Amino acid sequence: MKIGESGRLQVSRRPRSSPRRKRRGLQTRREERWFYFFIAPWLIGFIFFGLGPMLASVGLAFTDYNLSGWPSFVGFDNFERMVDPVQGPLLEKAIRNTLYIALLVIPLQILIGLGLAVLLSQQVRGMPLFRTAFYLPTVVSGVATVVVWIWILGSDGLLNQGLELFGIDGPVWLRDPATVKLGIVIIMVWGGTGGMMIIFLAGLQSMPRELLEAAAVDGASAVRRFWHVKLPLLTPQLFFNLVIGVASGIGVFTETYVVSSETGPAGSGSPANQTLTLVMYIYRQMLVNLQVGYASAVAWVLTAAIALLTAIQFWSSRRWVYYDNDNR
Amino acid sequence: MTLSDISSDSSTASTAIGPVTGGRRSWRTVRRIVLYVVLIGLSFLFALPFLWQASASFKNSAQILEPGLNLIPESFKLDNYSRVFDSVPFDSWFYNSLFITLLGTLGATFSSAFCAYGFAILRARGSNICFALALITIFIPFEALLIPEYILFAQLGWLNTPLPLIIPWCFGGGAFNIFLMRQFYKGLPRELIDAARVDGASEFRIFWRIMLPLTIPALTVVAVFHFIFLWNDFLRPLIYLTDVNETTLPVGLSGFLSRFSRQWAILMAGSFMALLPIVVLFAVAQRFIVKGINLTGVRR
Numbered sequence: 001m002k003i004g005e006s007g008r009l010q011v012s013r014r015p016r017s018s019p020r021r022k023r024r025g026l027q028t029r030r031e032e033r034w035f036y037f038f039i040a041p042w043l044i045g046f047i048f049f050g051l052g053p054m055l056a057s058v059g060l061a062f063t064d065y066n067l068s069g070w071p072s073f074v075g076f077d078n079f080e081r082m083v084d085p086v087q088g089p090l091l092e093k094a095i096r097n098t099l100y101i102a103l104l105v106i107p108l109q110i111l112i113g114l115g116l117a118v119l120l121s122q123q124v125r126g127m128p129l130f131r132t133a134f135y136l137p138t139v140v141s142g143v144a145t146v147v148v149w150i151w152i153l154g155s156d157g158l159l160n161q162g163l164e165l166f167g168i169d170g171p172v173w174l175r176d177p178a179t180v181k182l183g184i185v186i187i188m189v190w191g192g193t194g195g196m197m198i199i200f201l202a203g204l205q206s207m208p209r210e211l212l213e214a215a216a217v218d219g220a221s222a223v224r225r226f227w228h229v230k231l232p233l234l235t236p237q238l239f240f241n242l243v244i245g246v247a248s249g250i251g252v253f254t255e256t257y258v259v260s261s262e263t264g265p266a267g268s269g270s271p272a273n274q275t276l277t278l279v280m281y282i283y284r285q286m287l288v289n290l291q292v293g294y295a296s297a298v299a300w301v302l303t304a305a306i307a308l309l310t311a312i313q314f315w316s317s318r319r320w321v322y323y324d325n326d327n328r
Numbered sequence: 329m330t331l332s333d334i335s336s337d338s339s340t341a342s343t344a345i346g347p348v349t350g351g352r353r354s355w356r357t358v359r360r361i362v363l364y365v366v367l368i369g370l371s372f373l374f375a376l377p378f379l380w381q382a383s384a385s386f387k388n389s390a391q392i393l394e395p396g397l398n399l400i401p402e403s404f405k406l407d408n409y410s411r412v413f414d415s416v417p418f419d420s421w422f423y424n425s426l427f428i429t430l431l432g433t434l435g436a437t438f439s440s441a442f443c444a445y446g447f448a449i450l451r452a453r454g455s456n457i458c459f460a461l462a463l464i465t466i467f468i469p470f471e472a473l474l475i476p477e478y479i480l481f482a483q484l485g486w487l488n489t490p491l492p493l494i495i496p497w498c499f500g501g502g503a504f505n506i507f508l509m510r511q512f513y514k515g516l517p518r519e520l521i522d523a524a525r526v527d528g529a530s531e532f533r534i535f536w537r538i539m540l541p542l543t544i545p546a547l548t549v550v551a552v553f554h555f556i557f558l559w560n561d562f563l564r565p566l567i568y569l570t571d572v573n574e575t576t577l578p579v580g581l582s583g584f585l586s587r588f589s590r591q592w593a594i595l596m597a598g599s600f601m602a603l604l605p606i607v608v609l610f611a612v613a614q615r616f617i618v619k620g621i622n623l624t625g626v627r628r
Contacts, residue, residue, distance in 0.1 A: 031452060031531075032452035032453065034450050035446045035450035035455055038443060038446025039458060041439045043500075044499050045499025045500040046461065046465065046500065048480075048499070049473070050465055050468075053473050053476030053477050054472060054473065054476070056480075057473070057476040060475065060479075067482070119367055120367070122363060124364075125364075130367050130371050131618070132614065133375045134371060134374050136375070139606060139607075140603050140606050140610075143582050143602075144581055144600075144603045147599040148380065148599065149377065151380075151596075156395065158380065190374065247467075247469060250469075251470065257562070261582065279563070282471060282474065282475075286474070296475050299471050299474065303468070
């Protein structure tokens with residue numbers, strides 16, 4: 001906050017008018033103009049690609065619009081459709097699928113990411129090599145890696161070959177409605193864990209050594225040191241990973257879109273609507289069914305849900321996130 | 329790094345806290361051996377999909393379907409690769425992806441650095457409100473903007489052009505990147521700017537001649553993360569670029585997958601080529617990525 005402490009700006013607040021004050025005032029105004037000059041690109045972008053579209057989206061949620069002609073106002077019809085017997089069940093299915101995937105993926109990514117970070121933080125030789133192996137999936141996660149996973153989780157894929165060693169006859173994971181979501185969870189855990197690990201590792205490596213050594217000297221066991229010293233110090237990283245994990249878990253799209261093309265048209269939610277997630281539902285309503293007004297209403301419910309979850313996390317973070325005042 | 333390297337180092341690598349007795353030392357050695365075995369096993373598991381993908385891209389269909397984990401192909405034939413280019417406009421996809429990713433990264437990096445200078449250095453009425461607004465946009469899910477932005481770009485006639493995937497990044501480069509750059513500027517010595525101002529340099533000159541050169545490491549972090557993000561981006565190109573010749577690699581690959589369903593050899597060659605640029609970038613820039621995360625505690 002060096003700017004606030006700069007003497008020059010405080011002087012300008014002197015009440016008496018004098019040539020000197022005029023000059024300072026000019027200086028302040030000059031700086032103000034420069035400020036708006038520098039943030040102009042962001043401000044224009046915010047209005048045209050952020051605020052404007054968001055307001056438009058709120059408006060669209062109350063209209064019937066099929067991308068041609070003009071939207072017509074329909075009041076709360078779109079919101080009523082979300083719970084009516086025709087559209088309701090499919091939307092409910094999409095919400096259930098999204099929650100199923102997110103509630104498995106987020107804890108698994110965080111726990112495995114934390115575990116790997118703890119292993120790597122023990123002064124391991126060849127650490128960069130291991131770090132690369134765990135982090136690379138996050139860097140490249142996307143369509144190209146889902147293609148590989150479709151084979152790995154296929155009928156004679158690696159996973160089933162491995163299960164066969166234990167005498168288990170595995171399903172065709174991504175074609176069977178009963179297992180397709182588990183398959184997607186496996187793909188997402190593989191792809192997202194490394195990113196969480198890197199964050200935890202950064203936290204573990206910047207931890208004050210004196211604190212850990214003091215705990216060890218006091219005779220605290222490794223387990224106690226982890227629970228009572230390391231974990232509390234890692235809560236900022238845990239919080240960050242949780243916020244990012246929830247937003248990206250609920251926004252799942254790429255994996256389900258590609259996997260659905262195994263058993264039906266891409267983005268269809270196939271098999272048996274098991275891969276139909278909320279974002280895919282919005283995508284389909286907008287571009288396949290051309291129900292733009294209804295899709296906007298659903299998008300707003302999703303946005304509100306994510307905003308609420310984020311707000312809850314921020315609010316609760318005051319109770320469980322420990323910030324070291326020296327660093328932040 | 330091989331197995332023998334690790335095991336020979338394992339006894340010396342342990343850093344003991346407090347006195348170490350003979351029995352404790354052997355217990356420590358056992359523990360470290362277990363640690364390395366677990367780490368090597370897990371990292372192999374994480375790397376396995378890539379290894380398999382790379383090796384399968386050189387095999388023929390019969391060899392791929394052979395049971396067992398044959399990671400070394402019998403020969404390094406490029407048949408699958410040439411078949412990819414023969415059957416789909418892979419070169420157009422690659423070119424489109426590269427074009428969009430490079431320009432989008434350039435726009436985002438430069439414009440976030442530009443705007444961050446205002447937020448970090450200059451004082452003005454309304455600056456706090458503007459910065460708060462910028463921070464809030466980080467938490468607005470992309471899904472909320474999907475529909476109105478699609479309509480906006482359709483009205484502008486930008487569908488099936490790379491513009492919707494490049495132009496928005498040139499206006500601020502995303503609040504996340506602005507925030508990142510602002511943190512870097514805040515860490516620079518304030519005297520530098522004051523001295524330049526006394527010398528009569530304009531704010532733009534200070535930004536261009538002093539701040540930009542000093543923040544090259546930070547710019548690299550932003551650029552690398554944004555490049556990776558844009559290269560893997562799927563939903564946006566999927567809805568904006570529906571023409572098969574105008575689309576990007578991820579979207580092209582997803583259609584390729586349905587068309588060549590179960591023809592693993594060609595699928596693996598195509599998807600492996602799509603990954604290569606990002607893997608190369610990661611290998612070259614890994615230092616910067618890790619440094620960036622360590623400095624800011626965040627990632628994209």
